[in-house]
Amino acid sequence: MNLFAEAFAWMIAPAQWTGNYALPKLLGEHLALTAISVLIAAVIAVPIGWLIGHTGKGREVAVAISGAARAIPAFGLMILLVLLLGVLRVPQAAIITFVLLAIPSLLAGAYTGLEAIDRRVIDSAKAMGMTGWQIFWKVEVPLGLPLLVGGIRSALLQVIATVTIAAYVNLGGLGWPIIQGIPLQKFDQVLAGAILVAALALLVDLILAAVQHAAVPAGLRTGRPTRRRSRDLNPAAAPAAAPAAA
Amino acid sequence: MFTARGKRSVFAVGLVAAAALALSACSSSNPLDEPSSDSGEGSGNGETIVVGSQAYYSNEIIAEIYAQALEAAGFDVEKQLSIGQRDAYMPDVESGDIDVFPEYTGSLLEYISDDEIDVTSPDDVYAALQDALPESLTALDYAEASDQDSYTVLKSFAEENDLKTIGDLADVTSPVTIGAAPEFEQRPYSPAAAKEVYGVDLTFSATGPTTLESLLAGQIQVADIYTADPAFETEDIVALEDPENLIISSNVVPIVSSDIADDVSDVLNAISAKLTAEELVSLNVLSTVEEQSSADIAKKWLEDNDLV
Numbered sequence: 003m004n005l006f007a008e009a010f011a012w013m014i015a016p017a018q019w020t021g022n023y024a025l026p027k028l029l030g031e032h033l034a035l036t037a038i039s040v041l042i043a044a045v046i047a048v049p050i051g052w053l054i055g056h057t058g059k060g061r062e063v064a065v066a067i068s069g070a071a072r073a074i075p076a077f078g079l080m081i082l083l084v085l086l087l088g089v090l091r092v093p094q095a096a097i098i099t100f101v102l103l104a105i106p107s108l109l110a111g112a113y114t115g116l117e118a119i120d121r122r123v124i125d126s127a128k129a130m131g132m133t134g135w136q137i138f139w140k141v142e143v144p145l146g147l148p149l150l151v152g153g154i155r156s157a158l159l160q161v162i163a164t165v166t167i168a169a170y171v172n173l174g175g176l177g178w179p180i181i182q183g184i185p186l187q188k189f190d191q192v193l194a195g196a197i198l199v200a201a202l203a204l205l206v207d208l209i210l211a212a213v214q215h216a217a218v219p220a221g222l223r224t225g226r227p228t229r230r231r232s233r234d235l236n237p238a239a240a241p242a243a244a245p246a247a248a
Numbered sequence: 249m250f251t252a253r254g255k256r257s258v259f260a261v262g263l264v265a266a267a268a269l270a271l272s273a274c275s276s277s278n279p280l281d282e283p284s285s286d287s288g289e290g291s292g293n294g295e296t297i298v299v300g301s302q303a304y305y306s307n308e309i310i311a312e313i314y315a316q317a318l319e320a321a322g323f324d325v326e327k328q329l330s331i332g333q334r335d336a337y338m339p340d341v342e343s344g345d346i347d348v349f350p351e352y353t354g355s356l357l358e359y360i361s362d363d364e365i366d367v368t369s370p371d372d373v374y375a376a377l378q379d380a381l382p383e384s385l386t387a388l389d390y391a392e393a394s395d396q397d398s399y400t401v402l403k404s405f406a407e408e409n410d411l412k413t414i415g416d417l418a419d420v421t422s423p424v425t426i427g428a429a430p431e432f433e434q435r436p437y438s439p440a441a442a443k444e445v446y447g448v449d450l451t452f453s454a455t456g457p458t459t460l461e462s463l464l465a466g467q468i469q470v471a472d473i474y475t476a477d478p479a480f481e482t483e484d485i486v487a488l489e490d491p492e493n494l495i496i497s498s499n500v501v502p503i504v505s506s507d508i509a510d511d512v513s514d515v516l517n518a519i520s521a522k523l524t525a526e527e528l529v530s531l532n533v534l535s536t537v538e539e540q541s542s543a544d545i546a547k548k549w550l551e552d553n554d555l556v
Contacts, residue, residue, distance in 0.1 A: 022452070023433075081457065089461040169430070172454045182430040182454075187359075 008190035009197055012179075023178055025198070031174035032202070035165045039100035040108075040157055047105045048150070051112020055146065056138055064113050068106040076103055076164045084171055092171050103164055104157040111153015115146025147217040155210035162203045166195075176202065296324040297508065300337055300346040303330045305542065306395065306476055306532050310350040310500060312546035313519055318348070320556040321515045329542070334359050342382060347505045348512065352395050353377050353387075354498030365436065368493040370394075374501070386509040388502045391520035393528035395476040396498035397437060398487040399426065405469060406486055413489040415446040417470065424448070427455030427462050428472030437495040445494045475525060478533040500528065522553045 012018065018025050054060045076099055083095035119142060127137045166177030179195030182188075297318055301311035308329050319325045328346060331337040338359070340346045357365060357377045367376050374390050381387060399414045406412075409420050417424055426439055432452070433439070439450040450470065455462045460479055463471035470488075479485060500523060502516045527549075534545045550556040 084458060089455075089458045089465050089467060092458065169454070170456055171458065172456060178430070178454075182433065185429070185431040186434055188434075 005189060005193055009193035012190045012194045013198070023174075028174055028176050028178055029198075029202070031168075032162070032165050032176045032199075035096065035100065035168055035173065035175060036158065036161045039097050039161050039165075040104050040154070042097070043101045043104035043157065044108050044154070046101070047108035048112045051109045051150075051153075052116060052138075052143070052146075054109075055113040055116025056142060058117075061113070061117075064109055068110040071102065071106040072160075074099075074102055076100075077167050077170075080167060080171065093173060096168050096171060096173055100161050100164060104161050107153045107157035107160060109153075111150045111156070112146070115149030115153075116142050118149060119145050144219045145222075147219070148214055151210065151214040151217045155207065155214060158206055158210065159203055162206060163199065166199055295508075296326050297347045297512065298326045298328055298345065299348045300327075300331055300341065301329040301350060302334075302337070303332050305535050306528070307350055309531050309535060309542045309545050310523075310528075311348075312542040313523075313550060314348055314350060314502060314516060316543075316546050316550055317515050317519055317555055318512060320550075323512070341503060342384060344384060344505045344507075347508055348516070349503045351387075351501055351503045352498040353390055353501050354396055354496040356501075356503070358496070365496065368437075368496045370497040370499055373497045374499070377501070381503070384506055386504055386506045388504060388509065388513050389517040389520045390499040390501040391523035391528075393476065393500045393523045393525050394498055395474050395500065395528070397428070397432070397435075397472050397495050398475050399442070399490070399495075400463070400471050400473040400485050400487045401469060402463065403484040403486050406488075411488060413446075413491055414442060414448065414494065415491075416488070417448040417450070418446065420469075422469075423451065424470060425451045425453050425468045426470040426472065427453045427459045427468035429456050429459070430454040432472055442494060445492050476528045476532055478529060478536045480529050481533045482537060518555060522555065 013025070051064065054064045079102070080096055080099040083098055084092055087095045123141065123145070124137060127141045132140065165175050166180060168175045169177035169181040176195055176199045179191045179198075183191035183195065299311050299315040299318070301308040311327065311329055315325045315327050331340075334356075337346065337349070341349050353370070353373045357373055357380060361376070361380045365373075365376065367373050370390065374387065378387050399417075401411060409416070411417065411420075433454070435441075439448075439452050442448050442450060453462075453468055455468060455471070459468075459471045460473060460477070460483075462468045463473070463485065464483065471485075473479060473485065473487070475487060480487070500520070502512075502520065504512055504516070531545055531549060534540045535542065547556075
């Protein structure tokens, strides 16, 4: 039997569906860690990103952080935090690591979404008498939503892939078959774990691609011609934010 | 004449040259060295013996001991220490590029044997290892010192519950959790196996790198601490006895290339005879607590034991 067939055989074996390390339980732990980390990172990064995008100030700092923080060696950082915070705070140490990993993508998604909006759109909103807050909530956020969702998508993928290491510090997750299988040299188990993580990442990516598409404000989706008052208007001057840019 | 393009290409060439120079400094091998002798070469004084070690400080100390003793006996010794895990160094050991390697009987047997291992006592494991090793390798005498799994508890916990052997855990009324590396759950000495052999009910927690801290913090009641861990000297912990030989023994053993085995056996067997379990733990304490170098620790130990 080749290794892939053995990996699938391992996955469907009954031992994997009962007990403390059952696959559904591992999946739940994996998703929980991912969700909590991305949520906390969003609460931190998205308002800051919006502020940077709305005021246009602090852009260099945001770009620098987004770039540099992606290079964090997550495994090393997690072990370091576990050593510093102690064994009684292992979940906190892991979540801090994943939050730090998710922040760059969310920050970038938030501020580029707002940055990409044509200034003339903001001008026309001002001309209509909107206050700063109204412009922000009614114009900028909806138009910036597709890119923000793109940032969420990128952050989710990165965190799902990295939560694999949580199994090393006893937090479970789909990394458990990999972390246990390598010293035992059970490579069907290792491959099965890897396949599961990859499958989860792909699934989440597909779902979010659909969400990203749906996040484009209704009147701006391509394929639906917008009605123009005057035929003189150049049809190439399409509305500002490009929808669902990958 | 220097045009802008000319200046740029000179600069680029200079940059590449500087980078090449810097990168070549990263290589630790001297390209002018003679290639190391093949395993097919004859034995005898004068041939360079290569001593290797794992990327594990305790193993490195033992390798230093072997290397310095062989040097004192007149051999030419080259050290290749801190290579890595078995996947990294075993190919070199098997091919003869490395001649002497300090290993552990049980874990090496688990690594090279494809079959189920049903032996656990030190002598049986040693015999099985000798059978399992390829022709090119020989296992010399094994030492009393070991680096094997254990079921370890805090001394206070042992006193409160009157524990001496693993089987005594069955009488503890409160829930007992054992922490260990993740693969422990599937080993032949796992908690499930302990239930069969001793009748104890243990919950497993994959504490991995935090096992000792978790035991000291009271998160777990039993921990799988390797028997050479300096914590046995520095902390108040005690390993429970294993009268039924549940746990596979893993004693320190020199693995040598078969063609030099006869030449080095006297030197290395004398070391194994003096390397007891407490001695190894003390050597490890010198490394972790007093932060002495492996070379210094080895030198002092050899002098103290009249082996040089």
